[in-house]
Amino acid sequence: MSRRTTSHVKGAQQVSSQGKILSKLGLRTLTPAKRALLALSLAMCAIGFIAWMYQLDHGLAVTGMRNSFTWGLYIAIFAFMVGAAAGGMIVSSSIYLFKLDVLKPFARIASLSAFACILGAGLMIILDLGSINHIVNILTSANFRSPLVWDICVITGYLIITALSVIFQMLPSWKRRGIFGSAVIQVWSEQKTVDFSATWSRRVALVGLPFAVLIHTVTALIFATQAAREWWHTAILPPDFIAMAVASGSALVLMVCMVASGKQRLEDHRLAFALMARMVAGALTVHFFFTAIELLMNIWTGSAETTELMHLLFVEYGPFYSSELVLPLIALMMFFNKRIVQKRAGLFIGSILVIVGAFVHRMMLLYPGFNMFPLSLNVPAAAQDAWTVPIAIGEIQPDGSVFTSFWHYLPTSVEYCVVLLPLGLTLFILLYANTAYNPKRDT
Amino acid sequence: MKNGMVIDLDRCIGCQTCAVVCKMHNSLAPGVWWNRVFTQGTDEHQTAVGENDNLQMEFLPVSCQMCSDAACEKVCPTQASYYDQNGTVLVDYEKCIGCRYCMAACPYGVRQFNWRDPRETKAEAAHETAVALDAGLATNEAELGGVDRWSFARTQVVEAACLLGYPNPQFEGAAHHLVYTQNRPRGVVEKCTFCAQYTQNGELPACVRACPAKARSFGDLSDPTSEVSRMLASCSTVRLREDYGTEPKVYYLPPSNRKA
Ligand code: SF4
Ligand code: SF4
Numbered sequence: 001m002s003r004r005t006t007s008h009v010k011g012a013q014q015v016s017s018q019g020k021i022l023s024k025l026g027l028r029t030l031t032p033a034k035r036a037l038l039a040l041s042l043a044m045c046a047i048g049f050i051a052w053m054y055q056l057d058h059g060l061a062v063t064g065m066r067n068s069f070t071w072g073l074y075i076a077i078f079a080f081m082v083g084a085a086a087g088g089m090i091v092s093s094s095i096y097l098f099k100l101d102v103l104k105p106f107a108r109i110a111s112l113s114a115f116a117c118i119l120g121a122g123l124m125i126i127l128d129l130g131s132i133n134h135i136v137n138i139l140t141s142a143n144f145r146s147p148l149v150w151d152i153c154v155i156t157g158y159l160i161i162t163a164l165s166v167i168f169q170m171l172p173s174w175k176r177r178g179i180f181g182s183a184v185i186q187v188w189s190e191q192k193t194v195d196f197s198a199t200w201s202r203r204v205a206l207v208g209l210p211f212a213v214l215i216h217t218v219t220a221l222i223f224a225t226q227a228a229r230e231w232w233h234t235a236i237l238p239p240d241f242i243a244m245a246v247a248s249g250s251a252l253v254l255m256v257c258m259v260a261s262g263k264q265r266l267e268d269h270r271l272a273f274a275l276m277a278r279m280v281a282g283a284l285t286v287h288f289f290f291t292a293i294e295l296l297m298n299i300w301t302g303s304a305e306t307t308e309l310m311h312l313l314f315v316e317y318g319p320f321y322s323s324e325l326v327l328p329l330i331a332l333m334m335f336f337n338k339r340i341v342q343k344r345a346g347l348f349i350g351s352i353l354v355i356v357g358a359f360v361h362r363m364m365l366l367y368p369g370f371n372m373f374p375l376s377l378n379v380p381a382a383a384q385d386a387w388t389v390p391i392a393i394g395e396i397q398p399d400g401s402v403f404t405s406f407w408h409y410l411p412t413s414v415e416y417c418v419v420l421l422p423l424g425l426t427l428f429i430l431l432y433a434n435t436a437y438n439p440k441r442d443t
Numbered sequence: 444m445k446n447g448m449v450i451d452l453d454r455c456i457g458c459q460t461c462a463v464v465c466k467m468h469n470s471l472a473p474g475v476w477w478n479r480v481f482t483q484g485t486d487e488h489q490t491a492v493g494e495n496d497n498l499q500m501e502f503l504p505v506s507c508q509m510c511s512d513a514a515c516e517k518v519c520p521t522q523a524s525y526y527d528q529n530g531t532v533l534v535d536y537e538k539c540i541g542c543r544y545c546m547a548a549c550p551y552g553v554r555q556f557n558w559r560d561p562r563e564t565k566a567e568a569a570h571e572t573a574v575a576l577d578a579g580l581a582t583n584e585a586e587l588g589g590v591d592r593w594s595f596a597r598t599q600v601v602e603a604a605c606l607l608g609y610p611n612p613q614f615e616g617a618a619h620h621l622v623y624t625q626n627r628p629r630g631v632v633e634k635c636t637f638c639a640q641y642t643q644n645g646e647l648p649a650c651v652r653a654c655p656a657k658a659r660s661f662g663d664l665s666d667p668t669s670e671v672s673r674m675l676a677s678c679s680t681v682r683l684r685e686d687y688g689t690e691p692k693v694y695y696l697p698p699s700n701r702k703a
Contacts, residue, residue: 059629060541061558068552070543130541130556130630137521137538148520148544228514228550228687374550375505375684381493382484389505390486391552392476395564402474405486 034259034431041427048421051414052127060130061395062414066407068391069370073411074128076362077419080248081121081426082155082219083241083358086212087249088114089162091276093209096202102272106257107201108169113253114212115162116429120422122155127418147222154215161208168200216245223365228374230305232365240290246283247328248358250276251351256430258347266344274341280354281335284328291325304385305372312368324364328357371406445530446637447664447692448651449674450504453699454658457482457489457502461650461659465506468638468649470608470625472561473568477553477635478506478650501698504658506650507532507553507635508683508691515545515554524632527615527622529663530692531637535620539631546632550687553634560629562605569604613640637661664692 055062065072092110095103103110129135142149175193188196220241223232254276261269298306313321331353340346376386390403457480465471465478483501484492491500510516513532516524523538524545546554605626613623623640627633638648642661646652651659662669667676671694674680680694 059557059559065543066558067546067555070546070556128542130543130632131539131628132541132630134521134523134538134540134631137523137540141522141538143517143519143522146518146520146544148518148542152520222544225518226514226548228548228684370547373552374687375552377483377503377683379484379492381497381499383492384484387484389481389503389552390479392479392555393474394555394558395474396568402476403479403481403486 038428038431041424041431044420044424044427046424047417048419048424051417052421055127055414055418056132062412064410064412064415067394068373068404069366069407069409071128071366071370072409073363073415073419074124076359076366077422078121078124078128079219079241079365080359080362081117081124081422082215083245083362084249084252084355085114085117085121085158085162086216086242086245087247087251088112088117088253089158089165089208089212089249090246091250091253091279092165093205093212096205097209100275102269102275105261105269106253106272108166109256109260110253111162111165111169111208112432113256113430114208114249115159115166116426117249117252118155118158118162118215119429120426122159123422123425124419127421147218147225151215151218151222154211154218158211158215161204161211165201165204165208168197168204171197212245213242216241223369229369230309230372230374231368234294236290236294240287240294243283243287243290244358244361247280247287247354250279250283251331251354251358254280254347255351255355258344263344270342273347277335277341277347277350280350281332284332284335284354287328288332304378305376308372308376308386309368312371313364316371317364317367320360320367321364324357324360327353327360331357367409370409373405444528444663445665445692446642446661447509447530447671447694448637448648449660449671449680449694449696451658451660451696452501452503453696454656455480455502455504456656456658457500458655459488460653460655461504464649464653465635467607468609468641469623469636470561471555472557472564474564475555475561475633477555477633478504480504503695504650505551505553505683506693508551508689508693509635509637511690511692512688514548514550514687514689518544518548520544525620527620527639529642531639531642532634533615533620533622533636533639534632534634535622536624536627536631536633537621541630541632543632550684550689554632555634556632557627557629560626562626565604565607565626566601569601573600609640611640613643615639615643 063072063074088110091103092107092114094100095107095110126132126135138149138152144150172190172194175188175190217238220238223229224234224237226232254273257269257276258266258273266273295310298309331350334340334346334350334353337346340350373388373391376388378385379387388405390405392402393404393407396402459480462476462478462480466476469477471477480488481503482488482490482492483503484499489500491498493499509530509532511530513524513526516526516532519525520542521538521540523535523540525533525535527533541556543556546556608625609623610625612621612625614620615622622636638646638650642648647661648659651661660670660674662671664671664675666672674696675694678696681697682691682694685691
């Protein structure tokens with residue numbers, strides 16, 4: 001009873017003092033460096049928003065995409081963030097499902113990272129639309145045979161599940177701080193809140209894990225169902241997406257956890273960090289296994305199409321593709337090394353390599369996907385094996401040409417600015433995740 | 444009714460007339476082509492491929508193949524891409540959200556996106572033409588004693604550029620899908636409609652009417668007495684990349700003189 005009164009008084013003061021609000025929201029616990037990051041994330045959102053307004057005003061012509069290359073940086077970031085989101089939930093769910101108690105202090109951060117990433121991903125795909133003013137048709141006239149509609153459904157579901165997971169895990173700490181829907185939980189005793197939180201966190205984790213796998217499977221299906229795109233049309237794409245998601249998602253959670261727990265506490269969580277690093281390494285191993293099979297199958301087939309594909313991968317985009325292979329490979333070796341996973345720097349560098357590698361992996365989904373035009377025909381008299389029918393670019397090039405057989409897609413500065421909006425939003429929530437971590441209470 | 448088209452490649456002379464009338468009748472912005480004609484095996488139009496005694500120069504007009512199992516329609520999240528009651532694949536410009544999934548899915552590279560407002564593109568192109576003409580006229584103008592007739596005409600040229608093509612919007616079906624309008628909204632996908640504005644009023648598509656070699660036939664594939672059905676029955680036809688399983692309703696009569 002007395003507890004309720006105090007928090008009520010607290011609530012009254014909250015309005016009057018900004019500093020109190022900061023401390024209520026947990027922002028007081030942020031170091032100056034983290035506050036600077038917080039400011040950065042808000043600045044990113046602002047720049048992204050302005051760039052998006054500019055894009056809405058001028059049309060998608062301000063991007064580097066054209067008729068033969070219709071998805072670019074936005075979709076790569078989208079797929080990347082869906083992957084990171086899936087990974088976050090996979091970490092947080094496995095804590096409950098596989099009783100990985102060493103990771104328990106990080107359950108909230110993992111859930112929050114999943115929530116932050118899926119929110120960013122959902123926002124990203126909206127920024128990619130050409131006619132946002134028609135968006136209501138997705139609800140009123142949905143075509144349920146479209147993998148994009150499946151994706152919207154599972155992503156919405158996932159958003160709800162991760163939000164619930166965050167809420168349930170945060171309940172005890174919110175009760176202590178007396179914020180957010182306090183009215184409901186204030187009537188409960190501390191113990192009841194903790195019990196409720198534990199039970200429901202476990203229940204959500206049970207649904208969360210399959211859902212995490214599902215969102216990334218469906219995102220992969222958007223691509224894998226396209227019979228005309230040689231590079232996408234393979235049943236190995238969804239499992240490979242999952243492997244990459246677990247790798248990049250866990251790497252992201254690992255980084256966030258290390259930032260959150262600070263330098264001094266590395267010692268306390270050595271086991272937890274090493275375990276996450278091992279999860280990353282395991283997932284990468286599976287990814288490389290799939291990649292090897294895929295490449296082998298293509299090289300062995302040796303048809304005109306697969307030869308062109310290999311040319312795109314290893315010659316046209318050779319340096320880019322190699323970095324997709326080499327960076328995670330270095331991380332893999334680092335994370336299997338017992339000494340390196342004990343070191344903060346080693347964990348950081350490895351995680352960054354994985355995240356960069358995962359992003360290149362997403363971009364490389366698009367380059368060979370779009371630059372192998374599906375309408376190629378066998379013209380026996382012509383010298384080359386398969387002749388590609390050129391596609392109208394959608395604008396007249398400075399040299400006067402209109403048709404092309406290859407599009408050198410490079411994101412424009414507007415695209416780089418627009419992606420700052422979802423990335424900034426995600427970073428903002430991730431920074432907030434810092435406050436969700438409280439070593440004293442959780443260990 | 445099931446509308447389809449047969450294109451006789453033996454008759455096609457690669458003159459690009461169909462591609463250009465399509466542009467005019469459907470009011471396509473500069474850089475946008477619903478229908479394209481290429482010389483098979485090369486990106487240089489009207490050049491032969493092969494060597495010595497094995498030279499060949501065949502053409503290939505490609506527009507929307509009006510698939511019966513259309514990849515674009517299947518992936519469209521909003522049903523903006525849909526079949527009308529004649530099996531023609533159309534895009535409702537008021538429904539399309541511009542996700543461009545259909546463009547990634549279509550195997551034939553026929554879908555075009557409005558990356559910017561087509562009015563702007565048209566006006567710019569017209570303006571450039573006007574400026575070029577202006578430069579040529581400048582000398583004349585001095586002779587005419589500085590009469591500023593051309594600056595008035597230039598405004599009109601720019602305005603007129605946005606008015607080329609069939610003028611009235613075309614709505615289709617009970618749901619009143621907007622399937623043709625002179626200037627499509629920015630951020631939607633467009634493509635060949637079999638000239639919805641004409642065929643729905645019982646006329647032939649512009650390309651069929653314009654072809655000087657009479658290479659194109661259009662009609663009802665479900666009516667065995669139609670010209671297209673008779674051609675399909677009597678000749679062996681091919682469709683583009685049937686291996687993708689899209690079941691196109693545009694058929695080609697392959698060139699008979701092709702050397703293997
Ligand atoms: S050719 Fe392309 S746009 Fe036309 S119906 Fe087939 S898949 Fe759709
Ligand atoms: S771009 Fe338009 S027509 Fe194409 S799939 Fe998206 S909503 Fe449908």
